[in-house]
Amino acid sequence: MPEGPELHLASLYVNKMCNGVVFTGPVRKSEVSKSPDVPFTCEAYRITATSRGKEVKLTLTPIKSDDTKQRLKTGQADQPMDVVFRFGMSGNFRFTTEDELPKHSHLRFYSKEKPCRVLSFVDVRRFGSWQPSGTWQSSRGPCVMFEYKSFRENVVSHLSDSAFDRPICEILLNQKYFNGIGNYLRAEILFRLNIPPFVAARTTLEGLDSEDLCESEKPVKKENTDKKPSDRTKQKRVKEETGDLLRLCHTVPLEVVSLGGKGYDPEKADYSGFKAWLQCYYVDGMKSIRDHNGRTMWFKGDPGPMVPKDSKSPKPKKRAKKEDDHDYTDKKKVARGRSANTTKKQVKQETVTKTPKKNKDARVKQSRSKTQEGNAPHEKKPTARRRKSSNAGPTTAGPLRRSGRVTRQKSN
DNA sequence: CGTCCACGTCTAC
């Protein structure tokens, strides 16, 4: 659930579900969670939520009672407490009855009703975290969706920062400047403007005004294809109609919010709406390669000059089980078909083992050493990456990593 | 069965 739109939708969900609900008692944490305890307990309190970029803040507000003495004696809160959440790769909120507690519910707020209900912070992978008495993380910039003006100013006034030496697709994930943008949004945003992902960020951004000159412009849409404008003209028109890159960092996430539903959440029934909204990310026919941080960048056309030297396309997953093969309307299939699979459900017990194990995600980053001799491309960056374990003898477990990864994409 | 991949940070050489 994790880019700006999903975090915001989560805050809307909490406010809707918890409106009028009275919560009680302590906040409870799962055994396995390593996030801190939330030292808040109260006979009667309410919960509201707000979001900023990729964070959600819950505010726990005690309901006034006359019995101050009693409250203090039993350690009850009488002041509100904020808890700030980051969702990692899989965080979300759910409000259920007590006996329907979701698996991986790691922080729980109990309602005072008879068959009580529970607001859960659910997080399968546990990359998410929370901070009791928390504040918005100071290293993160303004929210691309709801602090648009200061977001723009923050970027435009810091273009000399060396962070902007990087390719545009990589700085779009830098939360100091693009709080709320994640991997699918960067693909969708650059795709809309036809910006090659691996061009220098500063080049792409300089010249943009800290004021949005497009301000009062109406939505988007409308594509007049009878004319064949030159590329230059086309670029200009695109800008006029849809706004510049910074504006799309604002409007594109907001589109996801207005889709309703849950945004990116393949497990949910209303995922199809989101899937249909995607134009580039994981879409059949698009290209993808790993950026310098090992994250998959989806794009169309020219990758741009700053492509990682040894980068390869991740393997195109075959479309999952059939599902619908009847294309009713225009076909807009997505490469990944996570079907709503509700079959088995191994109730495996989550444990607290601390066995040092082989990392998995790390392997994703190690681009296989293609030319396994140390050719050193020391042009610009001291690209020390790409090698590492290559000539250090085969690792016991994984001798040959991927061999030939084929570039997905049929046409171009 | 094993490998690869996933909406994101963090922090330690």
Added chain:
DNA sequence: TAGACCTGGACGG
């Protein structure tokens, strides 16, 4: 700038 941190679904053998 590599790993580390996690679970689980899709796929391949």
